[in-house]
Amino acid sequence: MTNHIAKQIHLISRPSGMPSHEHFKLVEVELPAPDAGEVLVKNHYMSVDPYMRGRMRENAVYAEAYALNSVMYGGAVGEVIESADPSLQAGDIVLNGAAWQDKFVAKANTLSKLEPFDPDQLSLYLGTLGMPGLTAYVGLFKFGEPKPGETVFVSAASGAVGANVCQIAKLKGCRVIGSVGSDAKAKWLLDECGVDAVINYKTCGDLTQALADAAPDGVDVYFENVGGDHLQAALNVMNPYGRIAACGMIASYNNAEPAPGPNNLMLIVGKKIRINGFIVSDHGDMRDQFLSEMVPWIQEGKIKSRETVFEGIDNAIDAFLGLFSGENFGKMVVKLD
Amino acid sequence: MTNHIAKQIHLISRPSGMPSHEHFKLVEVELPAPDAGEVLVKNHYMSVDPYMRGRMRENAVYAEAYALNSVMYGGAVGEVIESADPSLQAGDIVLNGAAWQDKFVAKANTLSKLEPFDPDQLSLYLGTLGMPGLTAYVGLFKFGEPKPGETVFVSAASGAVGANVCQIAKLKGCRVIGSVGSDAKAKWLLDECGVDAVINYKTCGDLTQALADAAPDGVDVYFENVGGDHLQAALNVMNPYGRIAACGMIASYNNAEPAPGPNNLMLIVGKKIRINGFIVSDHGDMRDQFLSEMVPWIQEGKIKSRETVFEGIDNAIDAFLGLFSGENFGKMVVKLD
Numbered sequence: 001m002t003n004h005i006a007k008q009i010h011l012i013s014r015p016s017g018m019p020s021h022e023h024f025k026l027v028e029v030e031l032p033a034p035d036a037g038e039v040l041v042k043n044h045y046m047s048v049d050p051y052m053r054g055r056m057r058e059n060a061v062y063a064e065a066y067a068l069n070s071v072m073y074g075g076a077v078g079e080v081i082e083s084a085d086p087s088l089q090a091g092d093i094v095l096n097g098a099a100w101q102d103k104f105v106a107k108a109n110t111l112s113k114l115e116p117f118d119p120d121q122l123s124l125y126l127g128t129l130g131m132p133g134l135t136a137y138v139g140l141f142k143f144g145e146p147k148p149g150e151t152v153f154v155s156a157a158s159g160a161v162g163a164n165v166c167q168i169a170k171l172k173g174c175r176v177i178g179s180v181g182s183d184a185k186a187k188w189l190l191d192e193c194g195v196d197a198v199i200n201y202k203t204c205g206d207l208t209q210a211l212a213d214a215a216p217d218g219v220d221v222y223f224e225n226v227g228g229d230h231l232q233a234a235l236n237v238m239n240p241y242g243r244i245a246a247c248g249m250i251a252s253y254n255n256a257e258p259a260p261g262p263n264n265l266m267l268i269v270g271k272k273i274r275i276n277g278f279i280v281s282d283h284g285d286m287r288d289q290f291l292s293e294m295v296p297w298i299q300e301g302k303i304k305s306r307e308t309v310f311e312g313i314d315n316a317i318d319a320f321l322g323l324f325s326g327e328n329f330g331k332m333v334v335k336l337d
Numbered sequence: 338m339t340n341h342i343a344k345q346i347h348l349i350s351r352p353s354g355m356p357s358h359e360h361f362k363l364v365e366v367e368l369p370a371p372d373a374g375e376v377l378v379k380n381h382y383m384s385v386d387p388y389m390r391g392r393m394r395e396n397a398v399y400a401e402a403y404a405l406n407s408v409m410y411g412g413a414v415g416e417v418i419e420s421a422d423p424s425l426q427a428g429d430i431v432l433n434g435a436a437w438q439d440k441f442v443a444k445a446n447t448l449s450k451l452e453p454f455d456p457d458q459l460s461l462y463l464g465t466l467g468m469p470g471l472t473a474y475v476g477l478f479k480f481g482e483p484k485p486g487e488t489v490f491v492s493a494a495s496g497a498v499g500a501n502v503c504q505i506a507k508l509k510g511c512r513v514i515g516s517v518g519s520d521a522k523a524k525w526l527l528d529e530c531g532v533d534a535v536i537n538y539k540t541c542g543d544l545t546q547a548l549a550d551a552a553p554d555g556v557d558v559y560f561e562n563v564g565g566d567h568l569q570a571a572l573n574v575m576n577p578y579g580r581i582a583a584c585g586m587i588a589s590y591n592n593a594e595p596a597p598g599p600n601n602l603m604l605i606v607g608k609k610i611r612i613n614g615f616i617v618s619d620h621g622d623m624r625d626q627f628l629s630e631m632v633p634w635i636q637e638g639k640i641k642s643r644e645t646v647f648e649g650i651d652n653a654i655d656a657f658l659g660l661f662s663g664e665n666f667g668k669m670v671v672k673l674d
Contacts, residue, residue: 054607061577061607227602240398249603260597265564266586268614270391270398275612277605 004031004040004081007313008071008101014056017256018324023056024317027071031105034084039094039108043078043336046099046313047126048320049160053253062279074099075131076336077114077122088113095125102313102336117295127160127331128305129294135280136164136223137290139245140172142283143276144221146243148173151215153234156225157198158185158306160331161247165223166195167303174221177214179207179230181326188329192304207233218242227251232262235273244275254324306330341368341377341418344650345408345438351393354593355661360393361654364408368442371421376431376445380415380673383436383650384463385657386497390590399616411436412468413673414451414459425450432462439650439673454632464497464668465642466631472617473501473560474627476582477509479620480613481558483580485510488552490571493562494535495522495643497668498584502560503532504640511558514551516544516567518663525666529641544570555579564588569599572610581612591661643667 005028012025034040052074054062066072076099080092085108088094094111098104116122127133139161146152152169156162157178166189169176178189179199186198197214204210211219211233218239224231227249234244252259268275297303308328310319316334323332342365349362371377389411391399403409413436417429422445425431431448435441453459464470476498483489489506493499494515503526506513515526516536523535534551541547548556548570555576561568564586571581589596605612634640645665647656653671660669 061604224606231602246606248606252603258600260600261602262598263595265568265598266589267398268612269561269583269585269616270614272614272616272619273612274614275605275610277607277609277611279606279609282609 003033004103005029006031006101006103009313009316010069011056011066011072012069014058014068015254018254019053019056019321021317026314031103034082034105037085037107037109038105039080039085039088039111040082040103040105041078041094041096041098041111042081042103043076043096043099043101045077045123045126046101046316046334046336047075047130048099048316048323048332048334049074049132050248050250050253050323052320053324063281072100073097075126077125083108085109093119093122095130100313100316117299123307123309123331123333123335124298124305126333127307128164128298128303129291131280132160132331133164133294134283134287134290135161135247136168137294138280138283138286139223139247139278140165140168140221142286143245143278144223144243146172146174146221149175150220151175151177151217152221152223153177153179153211153215153219153237154223154225155179155230155234156248156250157195158189158330159225159328162223162225163189163193163306163330164303167193167297169221170194170196171297171302175215175217177211177219179211179226185329188306201230208236211237221245223247225250228259228262232264235262235264235267235271238267238271238273240271242271242273244273246275246277250324308332310334312336340370341440342366343368343438343440346650346653347406348393348403348409349406351395351405352591355591356390356393356658358654363651368440371419371442374422374444374446375442376417376422376425376448377419377440377442378415378431378433378435378448379418379440380413380433380436380438382414382460382463383653383671383673384412384467385436385653385660385669385671386411386469387585387587387590387660389657390661400618409437410434412463414462420445422446430456430459432467437650437653454636460644460646460668460670460672461635461642463670464644465501465635465640466628468617469497469668470501470631471620471624471627472498472584473505474631475617475620475623476560476584476615477502477505477558479623480582480615481560481580483509483511483558486512487557488512488514488554489558489560490514490516490548490552490556490574491560491562492516492567492571493585493587494532495526495667496562496665499560499562500526500530500643500667501640504530504634506558507531507533508634508639512552512554514548514556516548516563522666525643538567545573548574558582560584562587565596565599569601572599572601572604572608575604575608575610577608579608579610581610583612583614587661645669647671649673 228251559571565588
């Protein structure tokens with residue numbers, strides 16, 4: 001049994017505004033052989049997600065802050081290479097929280113063994129069948145609570161979470177309006193995903209007007225991924241008793257200084273709106289129900305997934321940074337081997 | 338039977354920023370004798386409330402806009418003078434929605450007959466036992482949902498709604514922190530109402546720091562009457578899974594141009610906060626429960642009420658304007674005879 005060399009990405013300083021390569025470092029470490037109860041895993045895919053930006057702050061509130069000069073973490077799908085635990089065998093596919101490295105040793109009971117419905121689509125377990133997909137499902141049903149025939153507005157609508165919100169809401173009989181930052185994304189949502197109307201927020205002019213035009217009956221549910229102008233427009237166009245599922249506000253993640261919020265928050269009172277901030281990790285109890293609906297939808301072609309795949313851990317930082325420039329189309333993943 | 342002359346306040350133009358006397362006009366009208374099913378009422382007290390400012394806008398969303406060149410309306414307590422309906426007799430005390438006039442004729446079935454627990458405290462039915470009191474009760478229990486031992490933060494804490502929120506939350510075993518704009522109001526809340534800590538937002542310096550100092554265990558429930566800086570501070574100091582009952586945002590009511598909102602709305606996501614805008618008129622089903630708790634609390638001296646009373650309908654506009662300069666201490670009412 002030879003020891004393995006793992007490549008890891010460490011956070012070496014905390015970015016104030018937009019992160020760049022200087023804040024990160026590629027480090028090679030020699031892994032020990034797995035002790036009893038442990039396994040050695042080779043990651044096939046790792047996830048980069050906008051929420052990771054918050055973990056780079058010292059005062060992270062959403063999820064624990066990354067420590068400096070140590071490997072970051074996040075979702076990944078890997079394969080067991082060596083096992084010193086009876087619950088897992090070499091060749092088993094495992095969902096794990098040990099991203100930002102291509103190999104690692106961990107206790108077997110910290111990993112979730114997958115029975116992939118298609119071994120060629122492992123990366124789906126980081127997107128449509130993973131945390132972003134469950135986020136869409138939880139946010140929509142637990143907090144948005146759309147009724148058939150209601151109008152659902154989704155920002156970052158072609159993203160890893162948003163595209164699932166759009167398509168699930170369509171399957172549940174809603175009228176769906178998405179906001180995206182490119183015409184290619186708009187076209188995909190309209191042509192492939194059956195979304196009813198899409199706004200390109202970069203070219204539409206006044207966002208409130210564009211949303212009002214796209215939603216002649218008003219907005220009943222807003223799935224919030226962006227914040228700022230999008231929240232302001234959504235409040236302007238929402239119907240009384242509208243619900244906002246607040247999943248993220250990516251517009252603010254890289255602000256070095258806090259930016260002012262929407263100027264129309266009084267509409268929360270006036271329209272009797274409910275807003276729920278949420279984090280998917282509180283709602284693991286919905287995972288079985290989620291997978292029982294989502295896997296068949298994928299197999300039947302009712303839910304489409306787009307991915308942007310970067311190759312190799314050397315490109316993981318670029319993949320992460322691409323989340324904030326809108327370079328990704330759908331779920332951004334890094335293929336590690 | 339002689340006809341009566343009523344004095345009414347009409348809205349004659351829509352204010353853009355702070356309203357002033359030029360937007361209103363005192364008009365005398367001759368009232369017809371009540372037809373069958375109608376009664377003639379003399380109002381003893383009328384209410385002025387911050388929400389009325391919204392009704393002066395053409396695009397009111399919270400409650401129907403006041404029509405121009407016609408009498409405004411709102412809560413009042415009056416006495417039946419003449420009745421042409423068997424359900425009411427002269428001398429009956431009625432809660433009505435026909436404020437901004439000293440006498441009026443209306444259908445008997447639009448009025449609520451009161452059995453006042455104390456005929457000398459009729460104005461309480463416009464405050465602690467009326468719409469503001471019910472607003473406090475509904476917002477706190479239906480949306481704030483404080484548990485005993487939790488910390489409740491109340492803005493405009495000595496106001497008609499806020500003072501009731503503070504005292505009800507104390508009776509339910511919470512730690513209560515209020516924000517007010519004068520030391521006299523702070524003293525009353527501390528000495529008479531048993532509030533645990535009070536911030537004078539005009540003199541405290543940084544509001545977030547003042548709130549953090551007053552709430553060493555964080556804030557679990559924020560009862561929002563003010564908006565702006567108060568909402569920002571509350572979000573900063575709130576605990577995970579905090580609840581915001583959004584009753585009003587008086588800081589913005591007289592803005593001619595919309596002002597930017599808090600710069601930290603991402604905390605709604607990060608702290609998994611729930612915000613509910615609400616209007617008391619949706620929750621009339623809680624009135625019986627409310628009165629069954631509130632009347633004994635008042636009789637036992639457990640709930641204190643402060644009022645600022647202006648005399649005469651000629652002074653109703655000044656009473657209303659006083660709501661926005663903080664001149665009122667507790668519930669602002671106008672005594673009409």
